[in-house]
Amino acid sequence: xxxxxxxxxxxxxxxxxxxxxxxxxxxxxxxxxxxxxxxxxxxxxxxxxxxxxxxxxxxxxxxxxxxxxxxxxxxxxxxxxxxxxxxxxxxxxxxxxxxxxxxxxxxxxxxxxxxxxxxxxxxxxxxxxxxxxxxxxxxxxxxxx
Amino acid sequence: xxxxxxxxxxxxxxxxxxxxxxxxxxxxxxxxxxxxxxxxxxxxxxxxxxxxxxxxxxxxxxxxxxxxxxxxxxxxxxxxxxxxxxxxxxxxxxxxxxxxxxxxxxxxxxxxxxxxxxxxxxxxxxxxxxxxxxxxxxxxxxxxxxxxxxxxxxxxxxxxxxxxxxxxxxxxxxx
Numbered sequence: 656x657x658x659x660x661x662x663x664x665x666x667x668x669x670x671x672x673x674x675x676x677x678x679x680x681x682x683x684x685x686x687x688x689x690x691x692x693x694x695x696x697x698x699x700x701x702x703x704x705x706x707x708x709x710x711x712x713x714x715x716x717x718x719x720x721x722x723x724x725x726x727x728x729x730x731x732x733x734x735x736x737x738x739x740x741x742x743x744x745x746x747x748x749x750x751x752x753x754x755x756x757x758x759x760x761x762x763x764x765x766x767x768x769x770x771x772x773x774x775x776x777x778x779x780x781x782x783x784x785x786x787x788x789x790x791x792x793x794x795x796x797x798x799x800x
Numbered sequence: 801x802x803x804x805x806x807x808x809x810x811x812x813x814x815x816x817x818x819x820x821x822x823x824x825x826x827x828x829x830x831x832x833x834x835x836x837x838x839x840x841x842x843x844x845x846x847x848x849x850x851x852x853x854x855x856x857x858x859x860x861x862x863x864x865x866x867x868x869x870x871x872x873x874x875x876x877x878x879x880x881x882x883x884x885x886x887x888x889x890x891x892x893x894x895x896x897x898x899x900x901x902x903x904x905x906x907x908x909x910x911x912x913x914x915x916x917x918x919x920x921x922x923x924x925x926x927x928x929x930x931x932x933x934x935x936x937x938x939x940x941x942x943x944x945x946x947x948x949x950x951x952x953x954x955x956x957x958x959x960x961x962x963x964x965x966x967x968x969x970x971x972x973x974x975x
Binding site: 675782 | 818819821822825826828829832833841843850851852853854855856857858859860906939942943944945946947948949951952955956964965966967968969970971972
């Protein structure tokens with residue numbers, strides 16, 4: 656009799672599993688994952704393959720292109736194939752590209768060339784400045800000095 | 801006797817049950833992981849910091865060529881990684897692909913070799929698996945400090961291997 660009572664009491668006094676640390680870990684995981692998914696929405700920018708033959712090859716494959724607008728990213732600024740020189744200001748570049756687009760509304764393509772030291776971040780900003788006026792971006796190998 | 805037992809029960813401290821809260825947190829965790837897994841491009845290298853862009857295009861699953869940053873773990877050298885495998889190292893001092901590793905001044909030999917193998921696999925799987933095959937699409941995931949000379953080498957190599965639809969991975973931001 657007394658043995659059975661002791662067993663029941665022992666069962667009643669059995670400690671509950673400590674789930675608070677696990678809760679903390681789960682909360683932290685939720686926070687980290689939520690933070691990462693909210694701050695890193697990854698998108699893409701489509702570009703065309705660079706042509707080793709240069710601008711001549713581009714003209715040969717697409718004869719309807721009239722302008723073949725080239726943007727050269729220099730150390731000090733931007734040089735456009737129409738001869739204009741701009742300071743390194745993305746708003747000024749955008750304004751100039753809007754002006755060119757107004758003159759050549761059929762034109763959709765822009766070819767990028769850059770100084771070899773130009774960083775990718777800067778190239779992305781130039782592509783952003785060219786959009787949506789010029790959707791097709793192509794790269795041309797070669798060094799602009 | 802009964803009164804005394806009741807009083808003893810009332811005096812017992814009430815244990816807070818966390819089980820239901822645990823269920824909620826687990827559900828949120830599963831949901832978050834599911835959302836997180838939707839993105840086809842996963843960047844695990846802490847040395848790769850993507851540039852920000854106003855693009856509206858979303859990433860789709862395709863071959864990923866990654867250009868890691870200078871803080872990469874292995875030897876502290878930046879590298880070219882294809883689908884998680886390092887194929888070529890970039891010189892840390894000059895931040896250039898070594899000339900010996902290239903053909904024609906642009907085509908990175910090992911990268912081309914790797915891409916041709918992937919292209920062959922994709923073409924072989926075209927007849928076996930539905931909605932598969934060679935699309936020529938390639939995603940370039942590059943650290944924002946990667947210089948133009950390395951970027952062009954990689955682009956020319958990809959184009960030479962038959963991958964002509966490039967997509968640059970960026971972090972979307974509002975215009």
